[in-house]
Amino acid sequence: EMCIRDRVSTQSTWGNYIPQGWTKFYEFSYGDFRAGVGVLETLLSEGQGDSIGWETLHGLMENAIYGGRIDNDYDLRVLKAYLEQFFNLEVFNGTQKLSGVVTIPNSKSVKDYLGLINKLSDSDTPTLFGLPINIDRAVQRYNTLQIVGSLKQLMAVSAEDIKFDKERWSQLLGPLTKIWKQLYLSLIHI
Numbered sequence: 001e002m003c004i005r006d007r008v009s010t011q012s013t014w015g016n017y018i019p020q021g022w023t024k025f026y027e028f029s030y031g032d033f034r035a036g037v038g039v040l041e042t043l044l045s046e047g048q049g050d051s052i053g054w055e056t057l058h059g060l061m062e063n064a065i066y067g068g069r070i071d072n073d074y075d076l077r078v079l080k081a082y083l084e085q086f087f088n089l090e091v092f093n094g095t096q097k098l099s100g101v102v103t104i105p106n107s108k109s110v111k112d113y114l115g116l117i118n119k120l121s122d123s124d125t126p127t128l129f130g131l132p133i134n135i136d137r138a139v140q141r142y143n144t145l146q147i148v149g150s151l152k153q154l155m156a157v158s159a160e161d162i163k164f165d166k167e168r169w170s171q172l173l174g175p176l177t178k179i180w181k182q183l184y185l186s187l188i189h190i
Contacts, residue, residue, distance in 0.1 A: 021129050021131060022075050023072060023074055023075055024075070027069065028066060028069065032069075036066070039061070043056060052089070052092070054088060057083075057087055058080070058083045058087060061079075061087070062083060066079055067079055094106040099129070101125075101128060102116065104116075
């Protein structure tokens with residue numbers, strides 16, 4: 001179950017929906033995932049289904065595991081929303097679909113979970129992140145604006161700025177080449 005939730009909640013960190021999901025890329029790691037699994041397993045072993053400490057789970061995931069990498073308030077709110085959306089009693093019991101799309105098996109069989117993971121698409125869909133279906137257009141527009149801005153910066157460099165001035169380079173590097181030559185000659189005579 002944690003694998004499915006981790007995949008869905010951290011997929012948008014891979015840059016697909018920046019700035020509409022996260023404001024920037026975050027390096028969530030396998031170590032973060034393992035720590036989250038450990039916390040979830042501990043809480044499940046301590047609780048009895050309905051009595052799992054959801055607030056404790058949200059707090060640990062938000063403040064200690066994933067939130068420790070996040071450095072702005074907006075992205076912390078995104079993380080908190082994902083945690084509340086993906087880690088709750090209704091999703092856990094299978095009465096509510098994960099992101100309105102995926103039903104978590106009400107089973108303790110690893111095979112059931114692996115079957116569900118294998119059914120998930122290899123490409124991200126905006127609905128998994130609670131984003132509108134047409135968000136791809138906004139992402140494409142944003143990326144295009146970034147590229148156009150970069151091209152404009154490149155064009156702003158004048159020919160004078162990129163011209164090689166042999167006299168100036170000789171003047172600046174002259175003392176360095178003189179020292180290098182002296183060092184080289186002294187090594188030859190050793």
